[in-house]
Amino acid sequence: GAVVSQHPSRVICKSGTSVKIECRSLDFQATTMFWYRQFPKQSLMLMATSNEGSKATYEQGVEKDKFLINHASLTLSTLTVTSAHPEDSSFYICSARITGGGTEAFFGQGTRLTVV
Amino acid sequence: GENVGLHLPTLSVQEGDNSIINCAYSNSASDYFIWYKQESGKGPQFIIDIRSNMDKRQGQRVTVLLNKTVKHLSLQIAATQPGDSAVYFCAEKGGGGKLIFGQGTELSVKP
Numbered sequence: 001g002a003v004v005s006q007h008p009s010r011v012i013c014k015s016g017t018s019v020k021i022e023c024r025s026l027d028f029q030a031t032t033m034f035w036y037r038q039f040p041k042q043s044l045m046l047m048a049t050s051n052e053g054s055k056a057t058y059e060q061g062v063e064k065d066k067f068l069i070n071h072a073s074l075t076l077s078t079l080t081v082t083s084a085h086p087e088d089s090s091f092y093i094c095s096a097r098i099t100g101g102g103t104e105a106f107f108g109q110g111t112r113l114t115v116v
Numbered sequence: 117g118e119n120v121g122l123h124l125p126t127l128s129v130q131e132g133d134n135s136i137i138n139c140a141y142s143n144s145a146s147d148y149f150i151w152y153k154q155e156s157g158k159g160p161q162f163i164i165d166i167r168s169n170m171d172k173r174q175g176q177r178v179t180v181l182l183n184k185t186v187k188h189l190s191l192q193i194a195a196t197q198p199g200d201s202a203v204y205f206c207a208e209k210g211g212g213g214k215l216i217f218g219q220g221t222e223l224s225v226k227p
Binding site: 105 | 213
């Protein structure tokens with residue numbers, strides 16, 4: 001089956017620094033990837049849709065300058081949390097759809113970000 | 117706006133019993149629904165999906181039922197096992213192919 005890999009799986013950073021999270025489709029091409037965040041005991045909240053070669057589309061209330069998304073190739077999207085603060089601590093999850101494929105989205109294993 | 121919600125936040129069942137997890141959605145135009153299983157500290161795993169032109173779909177030990185009249189979705193797990201313990205989310209396909217997730221139900225299976 002299609003595999004999506006996220007890196008790192010866990011990261012701890014100091015307040016004010018930036019953190020980059022990678023999302024890779026290992027065995028397929030993904031024109032579109034999605035980024036979610038999830039707080040404990042809560043659902044996944046869509047942050048943005050990442051489109052290869054173009055700007056990401058952000059959901060209402062998500063700061064695009066805070067959460068920078070780059071989708072430079074058909075197998076890699078990155079999310080950079082800039083000037084991270086403790087309230088940015090969360091579980092970040094990406095998903096990817098096969099280019100030209102169906103509707104099914106394949107999820108990465110998530111990245112646990114802790115800002116201290 | 118679009119919203120997908122669940123009736124029960126937690127569900128505890130005995131091993132071997134059947135489990136039923138419910139979900140309500142609000143967008144009557146939605147045409148595709150998915151159930152995901154999420155174990156602690158991991159990403160969601162696809163379980164089963166259903167399109168709006170169907171009212172029932174079966175997989176291995178799982179069945180999804182769709183009632184478009186009342187905008188209700190359910191996931192039935194037969195002979196629930198300890199390995200089924202997880203949080204289950206329903207998701208609805210929104211505009212642009214994005215998925216909108218419901219609140220989630222935590223399933224706990226007692227041995």
